[in-house]
Amino acid sequence: MAVRPEGTPCWADAMFPDIEAAKRFYGPVLGWTFGETATEFGGYTQAYADGKAVAAVVPPAPGQEGQPQWCLYLASPDAEATAGRIREAGGELLLEPMRVGDFGAMCLAREPSGAVFGVWQGGTHEGFEAVAVPGAYCWAEVFTREPEKADAFLTAVFGYTAKRIEDDAIDFRVFDLGGDPVLGRMRMTDDFPAEVPPYVNVYFTVPDCDAAVAAATERGGVVRFGPADSPFGRLAALTDPQGANFSVIDVTTRSGEMPRAAEAP
CATH class of the missing domain: 3.10.180.10 (2,3-Dihydroxybiphenyl 1,2-Dioxygenase, domain 1)
Incomplete structure (x- = not known):
């Protein structure tokens, strides 16, 4: 690899x-x-x-x-x-x-x-053996209430190029490496309970978002958002029965126009 x-x-x-x-x-x-x-x-x-x-x-x-x-x-x-x-x-x-x-x-x-x-x-374990296929990691976003701190840190440590999504409804950045998007950053709004700390939201690929959500709720999982269509795929945010947050996305089912991005100041 x-x-x-x-x-x-x-x-x-x-x-x-x-x-x-x-x-x-x-x-x-x-x-x-x-x-x-x-x-x-x-x-x-x-x-x-x-x-x-x-x-x-x-x-x-x-x-x-x-x-x-x-x-x-x-x-x-x-x-x-x-x-x-x-x-x-x-x-x-x-x-x-x-x-x-x-x-x-x-x-x-x-x-x-x-x-x-x-x-x-x-070393002998290089990391993911597959990405963006059913069951595998697909994407991740840093959720934070202090985006300026997170942005400055991530670009300083990893040399990312930050791009701002042009959407007045959200404060979202995409971090690129060599022109390829590798990580997102979302400002947490008042919709998040105060007791929820900043975290990294990991997305796993599924062949059918609705079926994955049904399987999760049948086994004690909680739906926090979705299922909802997006230009990136049909997705949902979940919490497992032990309290870990994650998201699922069907990247084959897409809807709407891709958001525009501009170089972040």
Whole structure:
């Protein structure tokens, strides 16, 4: 697999207090199967779509119990160097750079407006084996109440080019790498309860958005938005039974004109 440019989303995982319940939920909703649990790595369990590794679930380590949430990892050729830029740009390292066997190296960080993300330096595990196909990662957006802080941080650390979506109804940025869009940023409005912290919303591809939503609600998931048509696909925002937020999108069902984007000031 070609080396991903630094800052490219390359992996996603989530900590769940009940791993078996997570597998029972995400298996039918996203069509995942699961590999063997790696007990030497804290119960890390990879999820597969059509035989390709697309994500992982893991129980929390002692002392790390908290609200389950999906964590997006951004590619880095040198996790130590990226961690240094994270500090310089005002971010907080939640987990210092560390080796994970021969799989690679990682760190966890919180950007200045509060959203948590990971950095992954690939070794034998390069990251997603498939993207933008049913069951696989497709897109992600940083949801924040302080977009100016997030924008300045992300462009400083990863060298993104920011573009502003020309829509008076929302404050949305798209971050490009080499001309390719890789990440979005949305300002959280008053529609979000005050207790919901900034987070990275991860989108997984599904062949049928409505069917995925039905499968999720049948298994205790909550619909927060949608299903709704968009120029990017039919999508919905969900919360799983253990409280982790994520979105699903059918990229084959599109409606409306693509929004215009301009270079952000």
